[in-house]
Amino acid sequence: MGMGVGNPGEFELIRRLTSGLETRPDVALGAGDDAAVLTPPPGAQLVVTCDAQVEGQHFTRESASPEEIGHKALAVNLSDMAAMGAQPLWALVSLLLPRELPTELMERMYAGMRALARRYSVAIVGGNVAATAGPLTVDITLIGACGQGQAITRAGGQPGDTLLVVGTLGAAAAGLLLSESMKIPEALPPETRARVHQALCAPEPLVAEGRALAAAHAVTAMLDVSDGLAADLGHLCARSGVGALIEAAALPVDPAAEAIGRALRRDPLALALYGGEDYTLLCAARPGAVERVADAVRSVGHVACVIGELMAPELGMRLRTPEGSIAPLEPRGWDHLRPLS
Amino acid sequence: MGMGVGNPGEFELIRRLTSGLETRPDVALGAGDDAAVLTPPPGAQLVVTCDAQVEGQHFTRESASPEEIGHKALAVNLSDMAAMGAQPLWALVSLLLPRELPTELMERMYAGMRALARRYSVAIVGGNVAATAGPLTVDITLIGACGQGQAITRAGGQPGDTLLVVGTLGAAAAGLLLSESMKIPEALPPETRARVHQALCAPEPLVAEGRALAAAHAVTAMLDVSDGLAADLGHLCARSGVGALIEAAALPVDPAAEAIGRALRRDPLALALYGGEDYTLLCAARPGAVERVADAVRSVGHVACVIGELMAPELGMRLRTPEGSIAPLEPRGWDHLRPLS
Numbered sequence: 022m023g024m025g026v027g028n029p030g031e032f033e034l035i036r037r038l039t040s041g042l043e044t045r046p047d048v049a050l051g052a053g054d055d056a057a058v059l060t061p062p063p064g065a066q067l068v069v070t071c072d073a074q075v076e077g078q079h080f081t082r083e084s085a086s087p088e089e090i091g092h093k094a095l096a097v098n099l100s101d102m103a104a105m106g107a108q109p110l111w112a113l114v115s116l117l118l119p120r121e122l123p124t125e126l127m128e129r130m131y132a133g134m135r136a137l138a139r140r141y142s143v144a145i146v147g148g149n150v151a152a153t154a155g156p157l158t159v160d161i162t163l164i165g166a167c168g169q170g171q172a173i174t175r176a177g178g179q180p181g182d183t184l185l186v187v188g189t190l191g192a193a194a195a196g197l198l199l200s201e202s203m204k205i206p207e208a209l210p211p212e213t214r215a216r217v218h219q220a221l222c223a224p225e226p227l228v229a230e231g232r233a234l235a236a237a238h239a240v241t242a243m244l245d246v247s248d249g250l251a252a253d254l255g256h257l258c259a260r261s262g263v264g265a266l267i268e269a270a271a272l273p274v275d276p277a278a279e280a281i282g283r284a285l286r287r288d289p290l291a292l293a294l295y296g297g298e299d300y301t302l303l304c305a306a307r308p309g310a311v312e313r314v315a316d317a318v319r320s321v322g323h324v325a326c327v328i329g330e331l332m333a334p335e336l337g338m339r340l341r342t343p344e345g346s347i348a349p350l351e352p353r354g355w356d357h358l359r360p361l362s
Numbered sequence: 363m364g365m366g367v368g369n370p371g372e373f374e375l376i377r378r379l380t381s382g383l384e385t386r387p388d389v390a391l392g393a394g395d396d397a398a399v400l401t402p403p404p405g406a407q408l409v410v411t412c413d414a415q416v417e418g419q420h421f422t423r424e425s426a427s428p429e430e431i432g433h434k435a436l437a438v439n440l441s442d443m444a445a446m447g448a449q450p451l452w453a454l455v456s457l458l459l460p461r462e463l464p465t466e467l468m469e470r471m472y473a474g475m476r477a478l479a480r481r482y483s484v485a486i487v488g489g490n491v492a493a494t495a496g497p498l499t500v501d502i503t504l505i506g507a508c509g510q511g512q513a514i515t516r517a518g519g520q521p522g523d524t525l526l527v528v529g530t531l532g533a534a535a536a537g538l539l540l541s542e543s544m545k546i547p548e549a550l551p552p553e554t555r556a557r558v559h560q561a562l563c564a565p566e567p568l569v570a571e572g573r574a575l576a577a578a579h580a581v582t583a584m585l586d587v588s589d590g591l592a593a594d595l596g597h598l599c600a601r602s603g604v605g606a607l608i609e610a611a612a613l614p615v616d617p618a619a620e621a622i623g624r625a626l627r628r629d630p631l632a633l634a635l636y637g638g639e640d641y642t643l644l645c646a647a648r649p650g651a652v653e654r655v656a657d658a659v660r661s662v663g664h665v666a667c668v669i670g671e672l673m674a675p676e677l678g679m680r681l682r683t684p685e686g687s688i689a690p691l692e693p694r695g696w697d698h699l700r701p702l703s
Contacts, residue, residue, distance in 0.1 A: 049407060050515060053601070055445040055585050056411035056506075058513045061402050066390060070397035071454045071503060073492045104396040113412045115456070115501050151414045155496010160456050162412060162503040165397075172399045174391060244396050260394070 034124065035150055038131050045144040047110065057146035059111055065166040068107035072097045076156035080222070084200050087126045088133030089222040094159035095134045097247065099141060099226035100300040104245035106173040106235025107165040109141055109228060114148035117158035130159070133223075141228055173235055173304075178242035178261030182305035182331040187230050187318050190250055191278030191289060194296025196221030199281055206284035216277040224300040229321040231302060237317035243304040248354040249297035254338060255352020257303065264336035267329040267350060269294075269343050290343070297354050305331055375465065376491055379472050386485040388451065398487035400452055406507040409448035413438045417497035421563070425541050428467045429474030430563040435500035436475050438588065440482060440567035441641040445586040447514040447576025448506040450482055450569060455489035458499035471500070474564075482569055514576055514645075519583035519602030523646035523672040528571050528659050531591055532619030532630060535637025537562030540622055547625035557618040565641040570662040572643060578658035584645040589695040590638035595679060596693020598644065605677035608670040608691060610635075610684050631684070638695050646672055 039052040050058035061067060074080055074094040085093070095112060102109045114134065118127070138145055143163070196217035199205065205214070227245075234240050242261050246253045250272070258265055274293040282289035304325075306314045311327065318325040332339075340350040380393040391399035402408060415421060415435040426434070436453060443450040455475065459468070479486055484504070537558035540546065546555070568586075575581050583602050587594045591613070599606055615634040623630035645666075647655045652668065659666040673680075681691040 049511075050513065054515050054517070055442040056409045056448070056513075058446070058508070058515075059408040059410060060510075061406075061408055065402075067400040067402055067408075067505075068397045069400060069452070069454060069487065069505065071456050071488070071490050073456055073458065073490055073501070075458060075492050075494050077495050078493050101396040105399070107397070111410070113410060113503055115412050115414055115503075117414065117416060117458075117496075117499060117501075146410065147412070149412050149414055149501070151416050151499075152419050153416050153496055153499070154418050155458075155494055155499075158458060158492075158494070158496075158499070160414070160458075160490070160501050162454055162456075164408075164410065164505070167399075169401075170390075172391065172397075174395050174399075176395070 031150060034127065038127065042145050043135065043139055045110065045142065048144050048146055051144065052147040059146065062166050064169060066169055066172060068102060068105045068165040068167055068172055069162065070098055070101040071160065071162040072101065073158055073160035075158045085222040087129035090159065091130035091133030092137050092223045094161050095137050096224050096226045096300065098161050098163035099228055100245040100247065102163055102165045103226050103228045103231030104243055104302060105167065106171065106231045106243065107167040108232060109143050109163055109165040111144050111146045111164045112138060113162045114145055115160040116148065116150050117153040117155070118150060119155070119157055120152060122157060167235065171235055173240055173243040175242050175244050175257050175260040178257055178263050178305040178331050180263050180331050180333045181308065182241055183308050183311050183327055184265060184267070184329045184331060185304050185306065185314055185325045186273055186301055186328050187227055187323055187325050188299065188301030189273045189275035190246070190299050190301060191292035191296050192217050192220035192275035193224065193298035194292040195275070195278040195281040198285055198287060202285055209280065209284055213277045213280050217281060220275070221298065224298070226300055227302050230318055230323050233317040233321045234304060234314065237313050239310045239313040239317055240304040240306045243302060246299040246301045246303050247297060249295045250303065251294045251350055252297070252352050252354035253303055257305070258338055261331070262334050264332035264334050265329060265338050266332055267340050269340055271326065271328045273326040295353060372491060375468065379468065383486050384476065384480055386451065386483065389485050389487055392485065393488040400487065403507050405510060407510055407513060409443060409446045409506045409508055409513055410503065411439055411442040412501065412503040413442065414499055414501035416499045426563040428470035431500065432471035432474030433478050433564045435502050436478050437565050437567045437641065439502050439504035440569055441586040441588065443504055443506045444567050444569045444572030445584050445643060446508065447512065447572045447584065448508040449573060450484050450504055450506040452485050452487045452505045453479060454503045455486055456501040457489065457491050458494040458496070459491060460496070460498055461493060463498060508576065512576055514581055514584040516583050516585045516598050516601040519598055519604050519646040519672050521604055521672050521674045522649065523582055524649050524652050524668055525606060525608070525670045525672060526645050526647065526652070526655055526666045527614055527642055527669050528568055528664055528666045529640065529642030530614045530616035531587070531640050531642060532633035532637050533558050533561035533616035534565065534639035535633040536616070536619040536622035539626055539628060543626055550621065550625055554618045554621050558622060561616070562639065565639070567641055568643050571659055571664050574658040574662045575645060575655065578654050580651045580654040580658055581645040581647045584643055587640040587642045587644050588638060590636045591644065592635045592691055593693050593695035594644055598646065599679055602672070603675050605673035605675050605679060606670060607673055607680050607682060609682050612667060612669045614667040636694060
């Protein structure tokens with residue numbers, strides 16, 4: 022693993038960030054050599070993803086605490102792992118550091134990341150530190166495992182499958198709206214503000230839910246909702262070669278998104294459909310397996326909401342509005358929200 | 363795997379970059395889902411590393427072609443894999459893209475990366491694309507495999523071990539000197555300039571050499587020389603708990619580094635000791651195994667040079683100068699070059 026900061030402080034920084042990292046028995050060699058050496062579970066397949074959080078694009082130092090920045094950088098990767106139904110094991114953390122970055126910010130960011138890693142028994146096994154003239158960036162690669170052939174892809178959906186969502190929609194988008202709003206509506210309860218801030222800055226990945234669904238062999242396709250429900254449904258439909266009909270009235274719109282949408286005169290339904298960064302799970306199941314989906318999710322203390330069904334591909338993506346009419350549903354994300362509202 | 367560019371062109375760009383990627387039979391699911399699914403070789407351990415190339419820090423668009431930028435971003439990771447004696451298998455490519463970046467540059471960069479990946483049978487199995495207000499960055503995670511307990515670390519060196527280098531030293535540093543020089547010395551042959559440019563912008567990782575050394579069970583410790591011989595020897599000594607004596611006269615200084623050092627009035631020995639980015643291999647072997655090291659390297663068409671030996675830790679790191687006197691050797695990298703020259 023490389024170094025790029027090019028000053029003696031770099032090695033000291035790496036030493037401080039990597040000292041006392043939690044480990045796992047399957048980590049034969051962690052941070053500090055040219056590469057990490059890991060022992061995969063016998064007979065398992067590996068599930069591998071990476072995602073970067075870039076200052077100014079995904080967070081600002083004003084809107085998120087250093088701990089939240091670290092938490093979210095790992096959480097978005099854990100959410101991808103959840104969407105495959107896999108068990109996360111090991112993370113590599115690649116940092117791009119502006120030269121003036123306070124060491125304390127780095128250490129707090131790492132603390133947020135390590136706290137989340139600990140909760141999911143993920144070992145940080147290495148990474149990289151490089152200087153940049155640009156924004157602070159945390160780029161994480163996460164490696165997990167699943168049983169042979171057990172990973173849940175986006176491609177297995179079939180016409181007639183029931184569509185379900187685990188978790189609520191629109192809270193992160195409401196948090197972004199609120200953070201961009203000129204003034205905070207006075208009537209908004211502090212809990213509502215705290216709820217959407219957490220959804221935006223410190224989302225909780227649904228790892229246990231994803232693994233329970235994989236173990237129940239109950240779903241045909243799954244992904245996490247990161248680009249927005251409509252956009253991610255578009256990905257599922259494209260990869261599965263199907264269409265879909267969504268019932269607007271059935272969408273689990275987050276109560277805090279409802280409250281903020283009303284207070285800021287934005288349509289809460291638009292927040293739920295196009296908002297993005299929900300890190301909930303969207304899955305499809307044969308109608309006969311819906312009960313098993315519900316049971317699997319309930320077994321880890323959560324609920325699954327039926328939101329529609331998959332259709333023949335030629336029907337495309339459609340939405341039954343709360344008023345009962347049927348309209349095309351564009352597979353767009355956050356950008357689509359602006360003209361609507 | 364996430365998306366962050368946040369416009370429709372992003373999906374089209376990803377589609378273009380990932381279409382027709384070379385694959386391997388052990389890639390169950392490549393780019394295009396939440397994560398890749400991979401089947402590790404039975405009984406193997408995984409070897410995992412990541413390294414980023416940042417515009418303005420590691421390359422400029424003036425000094426390197428797009429193909430070279432892509433090549434080097436993968437090459438530095440392949441070099442870490444070589445240093446462990448492991449076989450590279452799969453890469454994830456995380457891109458940070460300035461908004462004004464020409465698509466043609468991206469495609470040529472990917473072409474350079476893919477050409478190198480193809481030569482080492484590495485499959486690009488996914489990654490991430492995010493927008494940045496900062497410099498173009500290519501951050502690659504490389505996953506490889508080795509036999510159980512066969513990875514070669516930095517930690518196994520013992521006093522009395524012979525130190526060897528595979529490859530030459532100083533060429534990349536000479537390339538950097540030349541690129542920073544106000545005027546190109548007229549007498550310099552074009553081949554010399556081409557040689558140091560390639561060393562700096564398109565280094566060839568010593569993957570076959572590293573694997574041959576691992577297969578021969580001939581070395582006690584190994585790493586790749588990326589920070590500079592003295593700095594990387596410092597890492598080996600620190601991790602192995604040993605000292606070292608280097609014979610300056612025995613160092614395989616690259617002939618092009620010699621020529622450029624003389625032409626620009628810099629000490630070629632300093633380029634070799636402190637220059638960095640050589641991507642050669644530095645290894646230690648018990649004296650009785652030196653012949654096996656030489657044979658293993660020769661079997662893949664290369665040579666290993668004996669450059670010194672490991673000593674008791676209390677002796678520290680020392681250099682026997684070409685004149686025969688013994689001086690302390692500071693474990694410094696490129697930064698150390700400037701005051702010397």
